[in-house]
Amino acid sequence: MKFTSSRYLVKEGLKNIWNNRMMSLASIVVLVSCLIITGAAILISANLNNLISTLGDDNQINIYLDYKMSDIDAIKLGSEIKKLPNVDECVFYSKDEGIKEFKDKIGNDIYQSMQGENNPLGHVYKVKLKDLSDYRSTIDEIGKLDGVVNVSDRAAIARALTKLNYFVAIAGFWIVLILGVVTLFIISNTIKMTMYSRRFEISIMKSVGATNTFVRIPFIIEAMTIGLIAGLLSAIVLICIYNPIKESAGSILAMIASSTIPLEDLWLRILVAFSCAGILIGALGGFISITKYLRKEGGEIIGW
Amino acid sequence: MIHLDNVSKVYPNGTEALKNVSLDIGQGEFVFVVGPSGAGKSTFLKLLIHEETATFGKIKVNGYNLVNIKQRKVPYLRRTMGIVFQDFRLIDKMNVYDNIAFAMRAIGAHERDIKKRVKFVIEMVGLNGKEKCRPNELSGGEQQRVSLARALVNNPELLIADEPTGNIDPKMSFDIMKKLVEINKRGTTIIVVTHEHELVKQFGGRVIIIEGGEIKLDKKLPTKYHPSDEPEDTVEDSEEAEV
Numbered sequence: 114m115k116f117t118s119s120r121y122l123v124k125e126g127l128k129n130i131w132n133n134r135m136m137s138l139a140s141i142v143v144l145v146s147c148l149i150i151t152g153a154a155i156l157i158s159a160n161l162n163n164l165i166s167t168l169g170d171d172n173q174i175n176i177y178l179d180y181k182m183s184d185i186d187a188i189k190l191g192s193e194i195k196k197l198p199n200v201d202e203c204v205f206y207s208k209d210e211g212i213k214e215f216k217d218k219i220g221n222d223i224y225q226s227m228q229g230e231n232n233p234l235g236h237v238y239k240v241k242l243k244d245l246s247d248y249r250s251t252i253d254e255i256g257k258l259d260g261v262v263n264v265s266d267r268a269a270i271a272r273a274l275t276k277l278n279y280f281v282a283i284a285g286f287w288i289v290l291i292l293g294v295v296t297l298f299i300i301s302n303t304i305k306m307t308m309y310s311r312r313f314e315i316s317i318m319k320s321v322g323a324t325n326t327f328v329r330i331p332f333i334i335e336a337m338t339i340g341l342i343a344g345l346l347s348a349i350v351l352i353c354i355y356n357p358i359k360e361s362a363g364s365i366l367a368m369i370a371s372s373t374i375p376l377e378d379l380w381l382r383i384l385v386a387f388s389c390a391g392i393l394i395g396a397l398g399g400f401i402s403i404t405k406y407l408r409k410e411g412g413e414i415i416g417w
Numbered sequence: 418m419i420h421l422d423n424v425s426k427v428y429p430n431g432t433e434a435l436k437n438v439s440l441d442i443g444q445g446e447f448v449f450v451v452g453p454s455g456a457g458k459s460t461f462l463k464l465l466i467h468e469e470t471a472t473f474g475k476i477k478v479n480g481y482n483l484v485n486i487k488q489r490k491v492p493y494l495r496r497t498m499g500i501v502f503q504d505f506r507l508i509d510k511m512n513v514y515d516n517i518a519f520a521m522r523a524i525g526a527h528e529r530d531i532k533k534r535v536k537f538v539i540e541m542v543g544l545n546g547k548e549k550c551r552p553n554e555l556s557g558g559e560q561q562r563v564s565l566a567r568a569l570v571n572n573p574e575l576l577i578a579d580e581p582t583g584n585i586d587p588k589m590s591f592d593i594m595k596k597l598v599e600i601n602k603r604g605t606t607i608i609v610v611t612h613e614h615e616l617v618k619q620f621g622g623r624v625i626i627i628e629g630g631e632i633k634l635d636k637k638l639p640t641k642y643h644p645s646d647e648p649e650d651t652v653e654d655s656e657e658a659e660v
Binding site for chain 2 (some may be wrong): 260317320414
């Protein structure tokens with residue numbers, strides 16, 4: 114196609130958007146909503162993945178001892194833990210230190226009443242492992258030792274998050290699929306409206322020998338531009354709300370705050386991905402409706 | 418140029434619009450196709466521009482065999498012809514220049530060529546000074562001349578005029594017919610579909626009468642027209658007649 118024709122076709126496509134501005138605006142709004150929901154699902158899934166991998170990398174476990182256990186017994190148990198082949202580091206964290214952490218929350222009076230034998234907390238060992246692949250067996254071994262009440266098993270959290278991520282991925286897939294079809298439907302309807310308002314011009318174009326490709330291009334450009342605008346807008350919205358949502362989620366669970374993907378690593382990817390998705394959906398929606406029209410009614414000239 | 422051999426057209430609802438039509442129209446001919454409504458004239462035109470396909474028979478137009486023409490070749494067939502419609506089919510939001518240029522832009526012509534060619538055809542149909550006018554600012558005859566200019570702008574070998582005088586007064590009709598004769602003299606083959614017998618009698622030439630989907634008459638009539646002639650029925654006459 115010649116350069117002058119391309120310029121003309123692009124101009125026509127952009128003119129269509131302005132001529133059907135209300136319909137174009139409506140399509141952009143609906144497309145933005147669909148893309149934001151889709152994008153949110155993808156971002157949640159990506160962050161969960163990141164969180165899971167962070168948990169997997171973190172090899173520290175907490176071993177909670179019976180609160181009745183004396184200091185000497187706890188130290189003996191500590192040396193047994195240190196003997197385990199997969200234990201790299203084992204730090205004692207006394208129950209006095211533990212209750213001290215709650216001092217502000219429970220108030221001085223209660224804190225004072227919970228000293229010595231009245232302390233309801235047990236001693237804790239913070240253990241780092243040498244080999245994460247033996248994580249499960251080491252945890253089981255520690256759990257069997259006398260006086261060990263509980264072992265903080267981050268693998269359990271990782272498993273729960275993996276399940277959640279699986280759910281988000283499945284839900285995300287269906288959201289993408291359903292909203293993809295909805296957006297395609299919306300964009301192809303917009304193009305259908307434009308085509309309907311320009312069917313007279315199309316019939317004249319066909320009568321003078323315009324090829325189907327030539328007739329198609331302005332409509333596809335219109336649809337792609339609508340898709341691009343919607344993609345850019347939804348990307349901007351997501352970029353703007355990402356940090357506030359991250360901060361509020363982080364205030365609920367500290368683990369989230371430290372494991373979410375920073376916006377600096379994401380914004381460009383979001384912008385590019387959403388723009389491409391918008392353009393692609395637009396191109397496909399536009400192509401489907403104009404091809405259908407040209408095949409069915411678009412050939413009428415004398416009988417128009 | 419145009420060759421129809423035993424062509425029949427039966428629509429899906431069973432209507433037999435054309436029955437065993439055979440004819441040849443040569444390069445540079447001026448042909449009137451006449452017949453009452455529903456005679457098959459429109460079907461004949463639709464077959465020529467490949468808007469419809471023949472049920473039986475062979476059709477050849479401007480070197481294209483329309484029996485087995487590929488869909489992607491149809492636009493190129495149509496570039497060899499120009500069509501003038503009874504209702505002008507001008508785009509209201511475009512001015513005269515753009516309405517004509519539209520036909521060239523639609524086939525991807527270069528803007529420099531468009532400028533030259535549009536200027537030429539505007540002069541040819543006598544619309545100088547009206548380039549910036551919108552269709553609703555023009556008389557019926559002028560609108561038909563714009564339609565004629567648009568049909569001519571791609572320099573077609575064949576010009577098809579479907580009831581070109583159907584929506585305009587007799588003087589304007591005469592002007593349009595004069596223009597068509599002039600264009601024909603430059604070598605363009607012209608097919609005029611009409612039911613205005615007076616014009617046919619006045620301009621003469623080859624007349625094909627279609628009735629009930631069949632060719633009833635295919636004859637060359639003598640012309641009473643001379644380039645310096647004025648219409649037999651002037652605007653004043655028609656106004657008097659109306660009074």
